[in-house]
Amino acid sequence: MIGALYAIFAAGLSLIFGVMRLVNLAHGDLIVVAAYFILIAAQRLGLSIFVAVVLVAPLMFVIGYALQTILLNRVLGDDILPPLLVTFGLSIILQNGALALFSADSRRLPAFGLENASLLLGPFPIGVLPLMTLAAAVLVIFLLNRFLYATAIGRAFRAVSDDSTTAQLMGVSNGRIFGVAMGLALALCTVAALFLGARANFDPTIGPGRLILAYEAVIIGGLGSLWGTLAGGIILGLAQVAGASINPEWQLLAGHLAFLAMLVVRPRGLFPQLRDAA
């Protein structure tokens, strides 16, 4: 079930890579920042965290749009070095900014005991929160797919992804499309942050770890395939659980090794759709 969480982390990454071939190294830190925003909204306004998400997601969308149109569009190009380094710099800024503002204490989103509640599914008890995470992951990916394939702006996304020059000739503004894509990705970060924060403690330093997991899910699933990303996340989660059952210290290691093993057998992932234009 933890794999579903990784899939939500990865959905936003999959989207922005698909649309603009951008690898965002600050994605994990953006999730952490979103988690702090939810926490603040919930505490200051006395809201439930689920209502707080509804407030924070539009905010993150605006931040993403601004970030993309003001900063990242300037460095996107044939050379992969500038965007990588800029997002890496951003990651350091966000991490230390969060450290300065929110201290290094680990926090948790209050989920009203939901984190411990469980249902009996036949003979097996299943946690309510993991179940919700899975449902959210499926829903997020379903909606994202519908959005890409059944709306005008989704069509523009795919057009830009396939051939940005021609798309531009047809009257699509690349800069704005990229902005919307980044905005959406950050709104997805908010959803990821909700389940991350409700499930376990978080602190300013955990961003890069989540980023790596998210990318592993994307690569295992195959570039450009959203359902593949979900499968990738679940494989990663299963590998971690299997590793942890042998030795608790092997949890992360087992996930990484599963990823490397995947590279050996299926270097292009399970369901590759995009050619990786590097």
Place this chain on the structure above:
Amino acid sequence: MTTNSIIAERRADGRPPARRFSAGTGGSGLKLVAACAAALVLFLAALPFFSDRGLIQTLFSAMTMLALAQFWNLLAGYAGLVSVGQQGFVGLGGYFLFAAATFAGIDPLLAVPLAGLFAALVALPSAWLIFRLQGAYFAIGTWVLAEVFRLIAAQIKPLGGGTGASLSKAVADRAALTQAIVDATGMRAPAARDVAAYWLALILVILSTALVYALLRSRRGLGLTAIRDDQSAASSLGVDPFRLRLMVYVLCAFGAGMVGALVYLQKARISPDAAFSVLDWTAYILFIVIIGGVATVEGPFVGVLVFFILQEQLSDFGAGYLILLGAVAIAAMVFFPRGLWGSLAERFDLHVFPVRRRLTWTMEPPGTPASAQALMESDETRNGAGP
């Protein structure tokens, strides 16, 4: 001084050879540069005899960063292999030194090059895995590998597991060179160890710079930049991208391993989180190279200077200092993508370490009109310029 010079002839109006030119990396003032560099090296080598230990330690860490920056620049700037996982090899080098010195009783200073070899050996199968990833995903792959190394190192119980280990004084100071310094100068052993590490770091900086410089002036270097700029065009001209990139990747792992071993010999204390720290061994290095100038041999020198000045001035601010560092790096990437040195070099045509191929006229055609002369010059800059 030209390497791989291509002598070509052009015929104007069908007349016998009118102009000859060659393309090479020749630069003016190389002898002056060499003399200055030699003087600087001698000065730095003699420094421990008349300076305090604090300065030696600062210079030591600056030089280890510089060596790492040279290797990273070769990897990312010239070979197009953007890695955010060099900390993996730094950590491996450090851990190898601890294991070799503690369990095998190898002279710690001798273990430094061995640690480099060990890192290079590990890099070979790693490359086989992550070269399957393209471009930016390669960067993620290197990071995952570094994490795997860190998690494995944390499992090695004899070396302290997750909490790390210390090198006992007796082991750390056993190196023959350290003993020789103690005997010759009457220094105390820890200070002598600093001096020995400092000299080794100096050698490492010289070697890494010379290696990168020599490589880039060779045919292989030309092939490397060709791959970075256009892989399919380069391979259609007979450059083997895989072999060249593998060579650079393994070489850079070797360098990072040696630096790691040296750093942790001097610190005499290692832990997985420090030795495999992405901030210390990759983020700082990226900053140094970006500020100085990606894909210039001179850039890392400038970058290290700026980095250490900033660190001295601002290290009290803690998180604020890192925020500033990130912001400066982003601003540099957006406004000065060529970095400080790259921008200067472009404006004033400065080349301390000339590695670019440029056209030079070896035989002036008689009576060349002024306009043709101007044309030749524009040709020269176009052919000389990188991406």
